[in-house]
Structure formats: structure tokens, C-alpha cells
Amino acid sequence: MLEISSLDSGYGDTQVLFSLDLNAREGEVTALLGRNGAGKSTTLKTVMGLLPVRAGTITFDGAPLAGLSPHAIAHRGIAYVPETRDIFKSLSVRENLELAARISPPERTTWTLESVMQLFPRLGERLDNGGNQLSGGEQQMLAIARGLLMNPRLLILDEPTEGLAPIIVKQIGDALLSLKSSGLSILLVEQKLRFAARLADHVTVLGRGAAVWNGSGDELLQDEDTKSRWLGV
Amino acid sequence: MSDTGFWIVQTLNGVQLSLLYFLLSVGLTVIFGLMHFVNLAHGALYALGAYVSVTVSAVLGYWGGFLLAPVAVAVVGIGLYLLLIRRLRHADHMNQVLVTFGLIFVFTDLFRIGWGDIDLGLEPPTLFSGQSTVFGVVYPTYRLFVIALGLVIMAALALVLTRTQIGAMIRAGVDNEDMAACLGIDVDRVFFGVFCMGCALAGLAGVVAAPVFSVTPAMGDSVLIPALIVVVIGGLGSLRGAVVGSFLVGFIQTFGAVIAPQLAAMITYALLAAVLILRPAGLFPARS
Numbered sequence: 001m002l003e004i005s006s007l008d009s010g011y012g013d014t015q016v017l018f019s020l021d022l023n024a025r026e027g028e029v030t031a032l033l034g035r036n037g038a039g040k041s042t043t044l045k046t047v048m049g050l051l052p053v054r055a056g057t058i059t060f061d062g063a064p065l066a067g068l069s070p071h072a073i074a075h076r077g078i079a080y081v082p083e084t085r086d087i088f089k090s091l092s093v094r095e096n097l098e099l100a101a102r103i104s105p106p107e108r109t110t111w112t113l114e115s116v117m118q119l120f121p122r123l124g125e126r127l128d129n130g131g132n133q134l135s136g137g138e139q140q141m142l143a144i145a146r147g148l149l150m151n152p153r154l155l156i157l158d159e160p161t162e163g164l165a166p167i168i169v170k171q172i173g174d175a176l177l178s179l180k181s182s183g184l185s186i187l188l189v190e191q192k193l194r195f196a197a198r199l200a201d202h203v204t205v206l207g208r209g210a211a212v213w214n215g216s217g218d219e220l221l222q223d224e225d226t227k228s229r230w231l232g233v
Numbered sequence: 234m235s236d237t238g239f240w241i242v243q244t245l246n247g248v249q250l251s252l253l254y255f256l257l258s259v260g261l262t263v264i265f266g267l268m269h270f271v272n273l274a275h276g277a278l279y280a281l282g283a284y285v286s287v288t289v290s291a292v293l294g295y296w297g298g299f300l301l302a303p304v305a306v307a308v309v310g311i312g313l314y315l316l317l318i319r320r321l322r323h324a325d326h327m328n329q330v331l332v333t334f335g336l337i338f339v340f341t342d343l344f345r346i347g348w349g350d351i352d353l354g355l356e357p358p359t360l361f362s363g364q365s366t367v368f369g370v371v372y373p374t375y376r377l378f379v380i381a382l383g384l385v386i387m388a389a390l391a392l393v394l395t396r397t398q399i400g401a402m403i404r405a406g407v408d409n410e411d412m413a414a415c416l417g418i419d420v421d422r423v424f425f426g427v428f429c430m431g432c433a434l435a436g437l438a439g440v441v442a443a444p445v446f447s448v449t450p451a452m453g454d455s456v457l458i459p460a461l462i463v464v465v466i467g468g469l470g471s472l473r474g475a476v477v478g479s480f481l482v483g484f485i486q487t488f489g490a491v492i493a494p495q496l497a498a499m500i501t502y503a504l505l506a507a508v509l510i511l512r513p514a515g516l517f518p519a520r521s
Contacts, residue, residue: 071419075417103416
């Protein structure tokens with residue numbers, strides 16, 4: 001579904017990705033793991049058009065994404081939940097959600113205001129609150145709900161559990177498991193190895209801006225060499 | 234005139250000046266906030282509105298100018314956008330300031346060439362000529378019309394920004410441009426719409442100001458600085474900030490001029506300095 005090949009990208013004078021290859025298959029959860037600075041977030045930002053492709057290709061359902069603006073990429077059916085969550089603080093929770101629902105294609109109706117509130121009941125109680133009045137966990141729920149309301153074909157999540165209390169991490173994990181069982185294609189960037197391995201059908205480990213290992217979550221959990229060398233575990 | 238009457242008249246003058254500043258600064262602030270774009274030519278567009286209204290109303294009467302001048306200024310704004318501003322959108326602020334500062338000179342000279350270097354005037358419409366009695370004082374009816382119009386536009390903008398999806402898209406773009414784009418919002422298109430609207434409002438401010446102040450090539454310069462101060466005091470991109478900032482600057486200038494004329498200009502700058510030191514993002518920052 002999403003195919004990245006020989007991708008170079010980075011910020012300003014700093015190149016971060018060096019000939020990266022990565023595939024996210026339809027209906028699967030693909031996890032992208034790696035240490036800080038390995039290039040995980042850079043990969044996602046380049047897919048979304050927030051950073052330019054310097055070399056290589058990114059295709060989504062066979063169509064190239066390079067050169068498209070982020071809003072055009074969103075319209076292709078990719079929803080992005082950034083590490084910083086980026087809730088619009090001057091908008092209410094409801095307005096945040098309604099903006100995302102705006103571009104949901106008419107033939108895809110899985111996610112509605114009601115169904116995301118079933119997934120995250122906390123949001124239902126907070127609909128009329130401002131985006132600036134949410135806790136970290138609620139912000140993360142809203143960021144994921146916002147992505148779902150676009151009824152995307154691919155949901156991209158950047159460290160959805162970072163900085164959250166264990167009980168919230170569990171709630172988010174349960175929600176992601178139910179998304180996985182619904183058949184939604186997900187590209188997940190994570191630091192928490194066990195969390196990612198439990199969810200992922202396929203894991204790609206990133207090291208110094210390139211893919212250094214591919215396999216299943218279970219295989220990775222047993223591969224002590226890869227874990228210690230590339231993940232510091 | 235009684236003492237109370239004097240203060241009522243000054244208050245009405247203050248409200249009128251504040252609303253004029255509001256019409257000018259609201260476009261500036263949203264353009265600033267949404268695209269971090271500094272448009273110093275905004276004052277020149279205000280003057281253009283006044284000049285177009287002088288010419289059009291000579292043929293079609295005041296209301297002809299009232300309707301056509303904002304449209305004409307918006308059309309000029311579209312031209313500026315396509316020729317210059319679109320290219321400057323990602324340039325640094327110094328380049329934006331230099332180009333739009335240069336535009337002020339271009340416009341000022343075009344006004345001199347087109348309309349001459351003399352003060353022109355515009356008669357208020359017959360409907361609002363003469364005087365009315367409000368709160369026990371006699372006050373020019375036209376100025377009451379300016380106040381009413383400013384309030385109506387303020388309310389309309391507040392409704393659009395807070396109650397419509399276009400308004401939510403604008404606020405989202407001001408808050409976080411990249412995230413707004415990732416939700417499928419074409420931020421450039423939103424900016425273009427806001428820019429045109431801001432130009433039209435500057436043109437409208439020029440029309441309604443023409444019968445109150447004289448129309449001169451440099452009339453834009455005298456309002457540009459107060460409008461920029463309003464934007465900085467209120468907070469970039471904030472409608473509420475533009476409202477509060479306009480009233481602060483409008484009242485300080487009006488009352489300053491009658492209470493302490495020597496200090497009036499200084500008080501405005503002192504307020505600006507105080508806000509920059511105590512709340513650098515402005516009184517009502519729109520960005521989180």
C-alpha cells in the first residue's frame with residue numbers, strides 16, 4: 001500500500017534518511033522502531049509532505065506522493081497523528097473533530113463522531129471543552145480520533161504512548177488493538193518495544209537513517225543481537 | 234457644551250476611531266497570524282479605497298463608491314498576491330518588509346500621478362448628512378453611521394470566525410499551519426481568501442474614512458503604524474486581540490489628544506513597549 005524505496009530526506013543541511021526502504025501493507029500494522037535520531041519521525045514527515053523527498057520514491061497505492069502538498073496527501077487517504085499531537089488549542093474538541101471529518105470520502109463511513117466516542121468515551125464528555133483544556137492522554141485520544149474521522153486508508157501514528165501514564169498507555173493500546181482487528185492499515189512509530197511487538201504484523205528497525213532489520217514482532221523479541229545493537233535493549 | 238457633553242462627544246470619537254482601526258487591523262492580524270506575512274502596504278490599500286471612492290462617487294454617488302471601492306481594492310489585492318505576495322510567502326520577514334515597504338512608495342506616487350498632490354474630500358451621503366442628538370449631545374450623523382457599520386462588521390466577523398467551518402479552518406491554520414494541512418486544509422487557499430477579505434476591509438475603511446478625514450496620498454501612512462500597534466498589542470492572528478487593541482489605541486489617541494496632547498503619541502508607544510515586555514505574544518495570543 002505504502003512503498004518507500006531508496007528515500008533520502010532530512011532537515012536543512014542535515015541528511016537524516018539514507019536510502020531507506022519501507023513497506024506498509026494493506027490491512028496490516030507496520031511498526032517502525034529505532035533509537036532516538038534514527039529517522040523515524042523524519043520518515044513520517046516526509047511521507048506527509050512536510051519534508052521534501054531528496055531522492056528515492058514514495059508511492060501510495062502505486063501513485064507517487066513526492067512533490068504533493070500535505071493537504072493533497074491527506075486527501076489521498078493518509079491520516080497523520082504527530083508525536084506532538086498538535087491539537088488545535090483555540091478550537092473546541094468538537095471543532096477539532098469536525099474539521100477532520102470534513103475530508104472523509106462519502107463512500108467511507110466507518111468512523112463518525114459517535115463511533116470515535118465509543119472508542120474513547122472520555123472525548124464524549126469533553127466535546128465542548130477547548131483543545132487547551134485537555135490532559136496529555138485526552139489530547140492523544142483526540143489526535144487519534146481526529147485521524148480516524150478522516151476515514152483514512154492508512155493511519156500513521158508517531159509515538160502515541162509517549163509521556164503518558166501507564167493506565168492511559170493501556171487504554172490507547174486497547175484502542176489500537178481494536179483498530180487493528182477492524183482491518184485498518186496502520187504505520188506505527190514506537191520506542192516501546194513490547195508495545196509495538198504486540199500490535200505489529202511486521203516490524204522494520206531503523207538505524208542511522210536506513211532499514212537494518214525486517215521481520216515479525218515475535219522474531220524481534222527473540223533477536224537479542226538486533227535488540228541490543230539497534231534498540232539499546 | 235457641558236462638561237459631560239464634551240466627554241460623551243470624545244467617547245463617540247474614540248469609538249469611531251477604534252472601529253476604523255479595527256477594520257484595518259483585523260485583516261492585517263489574520264494575515265500575520267495565518268501566514269506570518271507582514272504586509273506594510275495595507276495602509277496604501279486603505280488610501281486606495283478612499284481615492285477610488287472619491288472618483289466613483291463623483292459619478293455614482295457615495296453608495297456607488299461604498300460598494301465598488303472595497304471590490305476594486307480586493308482586485309488590486311489579488312493582483313499583488315499573484316505577482317508578489319505568493320512568491321514572498323516563504324521568504325523571511327526582512328524581505329517581506331522591504332517589498333511591501335517599497336509598495337507604499339509606489340502606491341503613494343501613483344496616487345500623486347492619478348489624483349494630484351492635493352487634499353481631496355468626499356461628501357457624506359445625504360441619508361447620513363447633518364447632525365443627530367445622541368445621549369443629549371449633537372453629533373454628526375455620518376460618524377454614527379461609521380460606528381454602527383464598524384460594530385456590524387465586527388459582529389459578522391466574530392460570527393464567521395467562531396461559528397462556521399471556514400472560521401474553524403482559519404483558526405486552525407493560525408494555530409498550527411502544518412497540522413491544518415495534514416487534515417486536508419489547503420492553507421494557501423484559505424490565506425488567499427483571507428488576504429482578499431483583508432484588502433476589501435482596508436478599502437472599506439478608506440471609503441468610510443474619506444468623509445471624516447481628508448484624502449491625501451500619504452493618508453495610509455498615518456493609520457499604518459497604529460494598525461500595526463493594534464496587531465502587536467492584541468496578539469498576532471487574534472480577532473479578540475484586534476478588538477481590544479483597536480479600542481485601547483483608539484481611546485488613548487482620542488483622549489490623549491484632549492487631555493495631554495504632548496504625551497498622546499508617547500502613551501501609545503509606551504503601551505506597546507509595556508505589552509512587548511510583559512506579554513510578548515500580545516494580550517490575546519491566537520497561537521498556542
